[in-house]
Amino acid sequence: MSEASLLLEVEGLAKRWPGAAAAAVSDVSFALAEGERVALVGASGSGKTTLARLIVRLIEPDRGAIRFAGRDLLALSGERLRRLRAGLQLVFQDPLAALDPRRRVGRQVADPLRVHGLVPRADRPAAVAALFDRVGLDPALAERFPHELSGGQRQRVAIARALACRPLLLLLDEPVAQLDVSVKVQILNLLDRLRRxxxxxxxxxxxxxxxxxxxxxxxxxxxxxxxxxEGPTAAVLAAPRAAATRALVAAEPRLPPPEPDPGPQPFTAPSVSPRTM
Ligand SMILES: Nc1ncnc2c1ncn2[C@@H]1O[C@H](COP(=O)(O)OP(=O)(O)O)[C@@H](O)[C@H]1O
Ligand SMILES: [Mg+2]
Structure with missing residues (x-):
């Protein structure tokens, strides 16, 4: 990885929440190159979300440095921070929490176009329609409110809003954790297409x-x-060394062995999940 292609460099980042016995993030360093796909895994409570929130400066670190696109992110403020910050976008696990329930989703996708002065007012409706199209949403859905969309559609809206900022880096915090399996695959495929x-x-x-x-x-x-x-994904997961990695691999759900055919069963209605696509 050449120095020139480094997009994000995190150095000695630390954060302890007030009143907590231990730091949520302790001396974390890593780098990420332009166009690179990196996964961050770990048990619940291991500090992943805190780290993501530190990187986008939703919270301030106790110590450490963050360089993004060659610039010191922690040294910037005001308009210059806002401009650099547009290049790294956080997509949350729960798009319902990330979206304003009282505003039409098209307006919310248009916000970054307006705030960052990316598209003149007259061209914004067309730009929003194009963003909806890019994430596989019917542009007519722009008139809806968040609760009028499915979980998968809401996550597509959140992704469209992130893309509106023309980011170089997406921080995806469990972006498909709350979605049904088939919708998960669709969203991951969408993200990969957009990334390419x-x-x-x-x-x-x-x-x-x-x-x-x-x-x-x-x-x-x-x-x-x-x-x-840390290492290449396939190699690390095939031969995990750290105890935490081994525990994650051991806990991974496997396909169950085929069961003997139990014969005809009484019909029971499937339970309906509120988060279906
Ligand atoms: N807003 C907060 N206030 C206080 N403690 C927090 C807050 N957010 C997270 N924590 C604590 O920080 C630790 C790491 O949490 P988190 O970063 O959410 O981990 P993960 O995303 O890996 O599940 C946990 O002990 C959690 O309780
Ligand atoms: Mg988390």
Whole structure:
């Protein structure tokens, strides 16, 4: 990886939440190159979300440095921070929490176009329609409110809004954790297509090793606030060294062995999930 292609460099980052006995993020360092797909895995509570929120400066670190596109992210403020910040976009696990319930989703996708002055007012409706199209949504859905969309559609809206900023890096925090299996695959495929078309890099935070295998070339494993193992995804998961990585691999759900045919069963109605596509 050449120095010139480094997109994100995190150095000695640390954050302890007020009142917590231990740091949520402890001395974390890693780098990510332009266009690279990196997964960040770890047990619940290991500090993944805190790390992502530090990188986008939603919260301030106690220590450490963050360089993005060659610039010191922590040294910037105001308009210059806002402009650089547009290049790295965080997509949350729960798009319903990330979207304003009282505003039509098209307006929310248009926000970055307006805030960052990317598209003149007269051209914004067409730009929003094009963004909807890019993420596989009917542009007519722009008139809807978040609760009028399915979980998968809402996540597509959140991705469209992130893309509107023309990012170089997506931080994806469990982006498909709340979606049904078939919708998960669609969203991961969509993300991968967009990544290839745009030359985006991403940091995919997930506890799903299957998603990490499919959607990353390099993997970082986090435990108790630290990165405990790092390397090519396939190699690390095939021969995990750190105890935390071994525990994740051991806990991975396997396809169950085929069961003997139990014969005809009484019909029971399938339970209906509120988060279907
Ligand atoms: N807003 C917060 N206030 C206080 N403690 C927090 C907050 N967010 C996370 N934590 C704590 O920080 C630790 C790491 O949490 P988190 O970063 O959410 O981990 P992960 O995303 O890997 O599940 C946990 O102990 C969690 O309880
Ligand atoms: Mg988390």
């Amino acid at each position: 078309e745009e030359g985006l890099a991403w940091l995919l935070i997930t506890h799903d090793l299957g998603a990490a295998r499919a959607a990353s070339d390099r993997i970082l494993v986090m435990a108790e606030g630290r990165i405990v193992e």
